[in-house]
Amino acid sequence: MFPMVRFFQVLLAMCLWCAAAVPHAHAQQLLDAMLLEDPSGSMTFAQVLQAEQAGRFKPGSPNIGLSTSAYWMRFVVRAPTRGPAYPSDPSLWFDTGNRTLQEVTLYQPDGEGGWRQTATGANQPFGLRPLPTDHFVFPIALQDGADTAVLFLRVRSTAFMGIVIQPKVWQPQAYLDQMEWERTGWQVYLGMAAALASLYLLLWLYLRELDHLLYVLSLLSLVWATCSAVGGYGAAYALAWPDAPRFEQSAWVASLLVTGIFPVLFVARLIKLRQRLPRLHAAVLCLSGLNTLATSAMLLLFWLRPGTSAALQQQLFMAGLAVWQMLFPLLLGGVAHAAWRGDRMARFVLAAYVPTMLASVWTSVENVRGLPPSLSLVMWAGAFEMMVMALALAERFHFERVDTYAARQSLLHSLRVSEQELERKVLQRTLELNAEDKRTKELVYSILPMELPGKRGSSGKGQPARHVSATILFTEFEGFDALASTMPAHRMAAELQEMFAAFDAIADECGIRKVKTINDVYLAVSGLPKPCADHAQRCVRAGMKMIAYIEQRNRHHPFKWSLVVGIHSGPLATGMVGKRKYAFDIWGDTVTIASHMENSGEGAGA
DSSP states (O other): OHHHHHHHHHHHHHHHHHHHTSOOTTEEEOEEEEEEEETTSOOOHHHHHHHHHTTOOEEOOSEEESOSSEEEEEEEEEOOOOOSSSOSOOOEEEEOSOSOOSEEEEEEEOSSSSEEEEEEOTTSOGGGSSSSSSSOEEEEOOOTTOSEEEEEEEEEOOSSSOEEOOOEEEOHHHHHHHHHHHHHHHHHHHHHHHHHHHHHHHHHHHHOOHHHHHHHHHHHHHHHHHHHHHTTTHHHHHHTOTTOHHHHHHHHHHHHHHHTTHHHHHHHHHTTHHHHOHHHHHHHHHHHHHHHHHHHHHHHHHHHOTTSOHHHHHHHHHHHHHHHHHHHHHHHHHHHHHHHTTOHHHHHHHHHHHHHHHHHHHHHHHHHHTOOOOTHHHHHHHHHHHHHHHHHHHHHHHHHHHHHHHHHHHHHHHHHHHHHHHHHHHHHHHHHHHHHHHHHHHHHHHHSOTHHHHHOOTTSOOOOEEEEEEEEEEEEETTHHHHHHHSOHHHHHHHHHHHHHHHHHHHHHHTOEEEEEETTEEEEEESOSSOOTTHHHHHHHHHHHHHHHHHHHHHHOSSOOOEEEEEEEEEEEEEEEOSSSOEEEEESHHHHHHHHHHHHSOOBOO
């Protein structure tokens, strides 16, 4: 923070030094100013001379301010002191210090007892001025051997600019040197403004950020206003539009229009005034609109109705000026509030605009009072504002880049975390699917021979096979149908579940494979799908164990069951049948004979 404060101090000191360094040597202020007001503006020079003899001229300041009257001013000219820089030039230039008056006429002695009249004014083309200077400057000559001369100056402002006279007497070369120095300052000021405007216009074209465009428009409007107030584009009047005095005059007022729009929008957006202080933002926009209306009305009257009374034009000008003077202090209050709250951009704006606003307010107030300050202060305050605001935008751009980088890093971190979380979920889901697949396979293998699920082709069906030798085991309970018609369904299901579960255990123990159960029939096979030499023995052992289990169960169970077992060996065919629910099945004479064996057998266990 300390280097930034030091930067502001150095920058402000440079601008103040430039404002104070403008030379004013070799100019002599006029003495003994006397004034006579002509409200109607119709007095002739002869009447003025009579009024002088009658003692109607009164001492006063030549800075009248806003007035529609014509004023006659009598000055006693004293030749400036000649110095080593300008030792021998006998001619003199009378500088009014004004460039906006509509009517300016100088009367000076012609050396023959009469008076020579020279008229000019802002209503006339630039080429009709006595000298090609920004101000109204008249060449004068003192009588031989005289150090003083009496001049009469008639001035009138019939539009919206006040009567402000700062008369001086110059030696021509000294005035030209002064003009060259001032124009060098203006070249620096306008060159700096053009460079900054070009830079941020290019940034706007590249980035398309509204802040950069508003800064360019704000900068150009403030430069326009500064030039209007201080006279920086007198050279432009001489070079670009010397025959358009009405355009030159309207440009002075139009600067009030643009400075009441673009700088206001730029600053309000920069400090986010609408979000921070919505009521103040609305009031600022309202004042900006009133300033626009008043200034536009003034310009329309000036262009469309040239005969409009000077009083009405000046009233409109004063109304617009009053709104303009309220607008910027109100906006400055919002900026100060945001700066007090710690907003960095508001502090930049405060540091940039306070010198410009104070200089503008001081110039406007003193202009109305007729006592304007040094106008170079306005120009260099504007230069200070331009550089600080450019620095503020650069600072904001830097912080936006930092914030963007931080946001990107945060986004990348979030993406990494999300990716890790997604990988964890995918792994967890994969494990769950593997577990489900394992359970599915176990279920399939519990229904089908282990070899068959792996042999299913693209059709989903296992390939049929013929086996040369295998053994079939059938079991059935005698009297099952009669018992099932009287026993409750849940009880019957429990009985079959218990006995068939025991048969499954015996089948696994003896190495045979259950094929299916139908009603009370339990069908098993041995010797397939993998052949084995003892397939008959396995089925016989399984049948005997099943009979033994039933006999043992009947001893302590209330329901007594009688089991019939049929076994036969021989060739048979196997395969999977079904469209939606696959089922492993066997068929052939061996199966039929085994079923007959079971049907013809006697029950055991009862």
